[in-house]
Each structure stands twice: as structure tokens, then as C-alpha cells.
Amino acid sequence: EVQLVESGGGLVKPGGSLRLSCAASGFTFSSYTMNWVRQAPGKGLEWVSSISSSSRYIYYADSVKGRFTISRDNAKNSLYLQMNSLRAEDTAVYYCARDPSGGWYADWGQGTLVTVSS
């Protein structure tokens, strides 16, 4: 069974930093593109970033480019999102999601809440 478990969320002041983690199990992590998708309170889904299986291809939404960094450690079956210069509008539940091949998200974690507030 595929499991994705996010951690690292919390309350942070504007301008601060957080590092999210996603622990993967139940599949060959090193074979799949992984993603971060977020959802602001009461709002819709927003794709944040993706990283290919070997980390060769990395993409970001314009809203986070230059502030967030996605990475992965295939030896540890883990996905990360380093978030710097956080803004109030980054407040959201952050999900990690597995792309089986075609750019859709077959498996999701339970999400971790990031709140940016003074």
C-alpha cells in the first residue's frame, strides 16, 4: 500500500523559513516524479512544485519560484520542500503527491498545515 506522510508544518512569522518532509513507502520511490500541491483555507488546489525521479527536472509555480526549493533523497525515500521568505499567502495545507506517469496525482499524503502569521 502506498503511503505518503508529510511533516514539518507549523506556525511561522512572515519572512521565516520551514522545511517540509514527505516520507514515502509502499512503492519504488526512486522511479516516480513527486510533487507538492497546496490548498489555502477554504480555497482550491494549487500545484507548487515537481521533481523528476532522478532530480534532473525541477519545476516551480511562479508564486513560489526563488523562495521554495524542492529536493528528494531516494536512499531515504523522502521528498522535501524548503520554504524561505514565507508570506501570509503561503498559508495552506501542503500535500505531497505521486505522479504515476502522466502528470496526474494518484496518491496523496494527509497534508501538513503551514500558517504564516505574526
Place this chain on the structure above:
Amino acid sequence: DIQMTQSPSSLSASVGDRVTITCRASQSISSYLSWYQQKPGKAPKLLIYAASSLQSGVPSRFSGSGSGTDFTLTISSLQPEDFATYYCQQSYNTPRTFGQGTKVEIK
């Protein structure tokens, strides 16, 4: 960026009703379209990928159709557990974009 527009934004329906949700892309996305169901406080769940392929384990009352710019999610006979918010998403290019969501409520 490709804009995805869903309609309606919300709808009220009864158990047993046939429900149709549409999603329109701002440019052709071929069949790179997926549908998700999300219940309050839960992660989204993949229902349909590649416009019309049913994800494993999803009931057959869910179906998807369309290609190019216009797509449809149909629930043939609405069940109590289907009351939720539904999102479409394009994977034709990056950035991946989602529709704004359609909330299906109990009439």
C-alpha cells in the same frame, strides 16, 4: 498558463440523480485531464485520468469524457458518499493547473 474553468461552481442533487460537471481548458490539452474528489478535511482522491480512464478502485458510476478543450465528469447515480467537491486538472504542460472546484451538495 492554461486556465481550467469548471461549471457549475456548486450544485444540489438528490441520491440517485445523474450529475454532470464540465471543465473547459483555455487551450487544447488533448486528453491530459484528470478528475479528483475531495471531502472536507481529507486529501483529494484521483477518480479519472487521461480524460476517461477510471482509476483502480473507483466505482463505475463515475465516468469521464472529452478531449481538446471540453471535458465532462458524470456520476450516473449519485450516492450519499459522493457529496464532495470535485476538481479537474490539466497535465498537458507546466504549470499544472486545477479548476476552481465544483461542490456537490445534498438537495
